[in-house]
Amino acid sequence: MDEGLRSELSKQGVFTTTLQELSNWSRRNSMWPLNFGLACCAIEMIAASMARFDIARFGAEVFRPSPRQADLMIVAGTVTKKMAPLVVRLYNQMPEPKYVIAMGACAISGGPFKQGYNVLKGIDRYLPVDIHIPGCPPRPEALLHGLIELQKKIAAQPLTGEERPRHLRTDAPGEFPVPAYGPYDLQPPHNPDLWRPPVVVRGQPA
Amino acid sequence: MSARELAERLRRRFGDLISEPAEFRGEITVTLADAERVAEVCDFARTELGFDLLLDLTSVDRYGEEPRWELVYELYGLGHHQHLRLKTRVSEDKSELPTVTGVWRTADWHEREVYDMMGIRFRGHPDLRRILMWEGYPYFPLRKDFPLAGRASAVPGVAFSEPAPLEGGPFVTAPGGRDAIEREPRARTAEE
Numbered sequence: 001m002d003e004g005l006r007s008e009l010s011k012q013g014v015f016t017t018t019l020q021e022l023s024n025w026s027r028r029n030s031m032w033p034l035n036f037g038l039a040c041c042a043i044e045m046i047a048a049s050m051a052r053f054d055i056a057r058f059g060a061e062v063f064r065p066s067p068r069q070a071d072l073m074i075v076a077g078t079v080t081k082k083m084a085p086l087v088v089r090l091y092n093q094m095p096e097p098k099y100v101i102a103m104g105a106c107a108i109s110g111g112p113f114k115q116g117y118n119v120l121k122g123i124d125r126y127l128p129v130d131i132h133i134p135g136c137p138p139r140p141e142a143l144l145h146g147l148i149e150l151q152k153k154i155a156a157q158p159l160t161g162e163e164r165p166r167h168l169r170t171d172a173p174g175e176f177p178v179p180a181y182g183p184y185d186l187q188p189p190h191n192p193d194l195w196r197p198p199v200v201v202r203g204q205p206a
Numbered sequence: 207m208s209a210r211e212l213a214e215r216l217r218r219r220f221g222d223l224i225s226e227p228a229e230f231r232g233e234i235t236v237t238l239a240d241a242e243r244v245a246e247v248c249d250f251a252r253t254e255l256g257f258d259l260l261l262d263l264t265s266v267d268r269y270g271e272e273p274r275w276e277l278v279y280e281l282y283g284l285g286h287h288q289h290l291r292l293k294t295r296v297s298e299d300k301s302e303l304p305t306v307t308g309v310w311r312t313a314d315w316h317e318r319e320v321y322d323m324m325g326i327r328f329r330g331h332p333d334l335r336r337i338l339m340w341e342g343y344p345y346f347p348l349r350k351d352f353p354l355a356g357r358a359s360a361v362p363g364v365a366f367s368e369p370a371p372l373e374g375g376p377f378v379t380a381p382g383g384r385d386a387i388e389r390e391p392r393a394r395t396a397e398e
Contacts, residue, residue: 082340117347118339181340 020159027097028154031147034070034090035063039077041104041137048140058147067093078106078113079120081186085178088126092175096167101146102129105136112136125190126176209234209288212255219250238294241277245304247292248279252309257281257290260306263316265324269350273297275326279306296326305331323348
């Protein structure tokens, strides 16, 4: 609809919208996070949900204990190799549309435990992460900022066409393979469809 | 009753099995000569001496010494508020000693952790499985001879991802260095 006409109609008390805007507006303002935390980032997530920071202002206060009722997975904390298959399985059990926030250095890259023997070097090796929130741990404000950025991302999603999100595509995977415990590491060590080792060229600056 | 007196009572009961109580910064440590009798000694300490709380059960890898493993039991009495440390040694060939889960139930997970990280088995334990690593993991990671050389990661060439960091690790300190750079190297290679 023409913006000028729309503005004129709103002055006359007629509210117009599109199905896409209405759908995205309702979806982004009632994100239900999955109620789970893995390490100290979870403490900040809990703080964000309490009265001082009040994640309810952004419609995401309904922490659900069941993945079947959740839209948003906040990976808050260190993902150990023993825990990683369970996190992926929880993600697979969530209904579409679903989103992932990697909160904190550990969930993004392994953080201070990156060189250790038992920590997954980033949950984006197995899950499609929408928002990365840096910090060790991030402040509750940072989590709220990440949530708002995710809301902006949802608001911009078209319902039709080539650019439509994954949950509206029939050819996109609905769930992701759960890694198995191998003798030394998880098998496979990363999901090749989602994540590839970045190519790094050292030496002369470009 | 002080911890030293309680240790002396333990000595009177078990004789030469228990070493002279050693005091360091107000804490009393006794050493048990025969690890096979640790459950018996602990049972006596709990029932007769009032040490009703096992604060901690942990192990030390005295790599290069014989016997290699050192088990440390931290005992505490909620009635008399006294703390006693009991140490015993186990050889690497044996790597086995009796469980104390029959004395304190809380020893269950402590012993599982020692088994997981150090590979020392506890005879008679009700459920001796790995607790932190998954079943089938081939190493005992807290042993001093854990493969520190590491393996190439999925991102070779990128910072923090070369095989080097586990060789000494970022948090390993080398005492005696002149400055912090020598004492706490970010990564030491296996040759050093």
